[in-house]
Amino acid sequence: MPTPTPSLPIIDFAKIIAPTISRSPNALAESAAEKKRLFDAFVSVGFVYLRNHSIPAFATANLFAHAKTFFALPVEEKAKVETGESKAFHGWFSPQRTSGDTTHSDQKEAFDVGDDNDPTRPNQWPALEGEEGRKWSEAFRSDMNFFFERCHDVHLVLLRALASQVQGVDEAFFEPFVDNKDHFFRVIYYPETTRGSFAQRQRAGAHTDYGTLTLLFNDQSGGLQVRTASGEYVDAPPIEGCAIINVGDLLARWFNDRLRSTEHRVVSPSPRPDENGVIPEVVPARYAIAWFGHPNRDALVEPLEACCTAENPKKYGPVTAGQHVVERLAYLHKKGKNTDAWTDDMQRDANGAKALEGHGGQGRVAVAA
Ligand SMILES: O=C(O)CCC(=O)C(=O)O
Numbered sequence: 001m002p003t004p005t006p007s008l009p010i011i012d013f014a015k016i017i018a019p020t021i022s023r024s025p026n027a028l029a030e031s032a033a034e035k036k037r038l039f040d041a042f043v044s045v046g047f048v049y050l051r052n053h054s055i056p057a058f059a060t061a062n063l064f065a066h067a068k069t070f071f072a073l074p075v076e077e078k079a080k081v082e083t084g085e086s087k088a089f090h091g092w093f094s095p096q097r098t099s100g101d102t103t104h105s106d107q108k109e110a111f112d113v114g115d116d117n118d119p120t121r122p123n124q125w126p127a128l129e130g131e132e133g134r135k136w137s138e139a140f141r142s143d144m145n146f147f148f149e150r151c152h153d154v155h156l157v158l159l160r161a162l163a164s165q166v167q168g169v170d171e172a173f174f175e176p177f178v179d180n181k182d183h184f185f186r187v188i189y190y191p192e193t194t195r196g197s198f199a200q201r202q203r204a205g206a207h208t209d210y211g212t213l214t215l216l217f218n219d220q221s222g223g224l225q226v227r228t229a230s231g232e233y234v235d236a237p238p239i240e241g242c243a244i245i246n247v248g249d250l251l252a253r254w255f256n257d258r259l260r261s262t263e264h265r266v267v268s269p270s271p272r273p274d275e276n277g278v279i280p281e282v283v284p285a286r287y288a289i290a291w292f293g294h295p296n297r298d299a300l301v302e303p304l305e306a307c308c309t310a311e312n313p314k315k316y317g318p319v320t321a322g323q324h325v326v327e328r329l330a331y332l333h334k335k336g337k338n339t340d341a342w343t344d345d346m347q348r349d350a351n352g353a354k355a356l357e358g359h360g361g362q363g364r365v366a367v368a369a
């Protein structure tokens with residue numbers, strides 16, 4: 001059977017970083033070409049598959065195994081690390097909490113951490129009892145932290161590659177804006193469900209991500225769809241060994257929307273008939289690992305002058321990254337939707353709003369800087 005053409009461009013991370021380990025002129029030329037392909041893909045689609053991303057396969061496999069263990073724990077155990085208005089910022093999002101409006105919201109639960117060294121937002125980690133429980137709890141924490149750091153490193157390389165494509169902008173431009181590691185790292189569990197259930201509720205409603213770049217690692221379940229420039233949704237099935245990377249709102253804003261922060265959603269996976277040719281009504285559970293890169297909470301995000309031209313005049317004023325996320329989620333909460341392009345008018349409209357949860361995506365508010 002011919003391999004289907006992938007719906008998103010595939011970028012080779014190994015080519016991008018090759019000149020750091022090779023002096024060959026070929027490596028330099030290939031790296032420059034691949035950075036340009038990355039930039040162009042983010043202009044046209046906002047999403048890419050990243051191959052050879054340098055995060056070891058064992059690290060991803062470990063996290064999927066930990067996610068299965070964590071989400072299978074009794075509710076009382078997960079409740080010990082639950083997040084909530086009066087509770088810690090990071091932790092377990094119960095299905096109730098990710099489903100403020102149970103008729104339309106996402107069918108999922110999640111576990112979130114940030115930088116484990118950030119004393120202002122301490123993480124909550126499960127602490128199971130007994131020798132085995134203790135070992136698992138330690139491994140979960142150290143494997144999550146390892147993965148968090150590797151994603152930060154990959155994201156830095158990608159930000160450098162993007163900055164290098166804009167004339168007059170230093171390659172290292174973004175680095176001082178992301179050095180606090182104010183990222184969100186989330187494992188997501190979409191429980192087993194039925195095909196019929198999708199008529200009412202998706203696994204993740206259409207949304208854009210809020211930050212710089214998202215690094216997404218999917219299991220084999222399928223269901224992720226990405227909205228193309230023509231407005232249609234295309235399937236973005238998992239490709240072995242590839243991560244999926246997409247642009248978030250704040251990075252798009254920095255590039256004055258030259259880069260696209262693209263809507264995406266998780267819907268019923270494409271039907272796979274069983275051996276009798278019948279499409280099973282039961283849709284198995286799905287797991288995902290999503291690392292949401294974010295600028296420092298106090299980073300002032302303002303369109304790069306080089307991206308503001310007569311054809312594409314400056315669209316946004318300055319905003320701190322923390323404030324942007326608060327306002328955006330508050331607005332979504334108020335309007336009950338999250339599919340609009342974000343504009344300064346909407347931001348003004350949202351000013352002062354205090355709601356804490358949104359739909360789809362991170363569905364979580366950041367404390368303003
Ligand atoms: O589960 C997925 O494949 C995507 C999840 C997602 O887009 C998000 O949580 O922002």
Ligand SMILES: [Fe+2]
Nearest residue numbers: 208209264361
């Ligand atoms: Fe997302």
